Amino acid sequence: MIDLRHALAKLAALIDWEFFETEWASFFPSTAGRPAxxxxxxxxxxxxxxxxxxxxxxxxxxxxxxSYYQHFTGEVFFQHRPPIDPSSLTRWRRRIGEEGAEWLLTKAIEVGGAPGLVEDRSLSRIAVDTTVMEKNIAHPTDARLYEKARRRLVALADEGGGGLR
Known part of the structure; x- marks a missing residue:
């Protein structure tokens, strides 16, 4: 049903899923009740x-x-119902913490280092996209807007000969 040449199918074959099975299984131990x-x-x-x-x-x-998402996450047969409630992802993120997220990134990067996937010359230079970095821009606040309006009123009053200082 899927093309094994698809990027997600190739990536699924290269990632060391066993690592997550062994390392993350302890976050939600299941001794009684429904399996984790x-x-x-x-x-x-x-x-x-x-x-x-x-x-x-x-x-x-x-x-x-x-079907590619399902294959990537380990499904063998196409499923018609969600595998988990979306709120479960929040609980998992909380449990695995920053270290678990770093392991996920590390394993994805390791796959990129597999022979033949990425050319060595592609890794010689790194481009950093800074378009999403916060800028040091002062947003107008009520106090600044009031001060701007006050100065303008004073200037208008001076022009009219009212002299409001």
Missing amino acids: TSPRLVAGLLYLQHAYRLSDEAVVARWVEN
């Missing part, structure tokens, strides 16, 4: 969410519609 959500599913959803700039709700909704 698969760490591979969560790692895959978090990666897709970051890669495609999606909200928790949007990544889960697209997962239901997209």
Whole structure:
């Protein structure tokens, strides 16, 4: 049903999913009741969410519609229902913390270092996009707007001969 030459199918084959199964399984131990959500599913959803700039709700909704998303997260057969509630991603992010997110990034970067994927000359120079960095721009506040209006009124009064200082 899917083309194994698709970028997500190739990436799914290269990522060390076992790492997430062993490292993240301890975040939600399941000794009684319903089994915990698969760490591979969560790692895959978090990666897709970051890669495609999606909200928790949007990544889960697209997962239901997209066979490549499902394959990427470890599904073998196409599923017609969401695998988890979107709020579960928030709980996972809280549990794995910054360190877990860094591991996800590290594993994705390691895949890029696999032989033949990225040419060495492509890694010799790094371009940093700073268009989303905050600028040091002063936003108008009520106090500044009042002061600007006061100065203007004083100037108008001086012009009219009122002299309001």
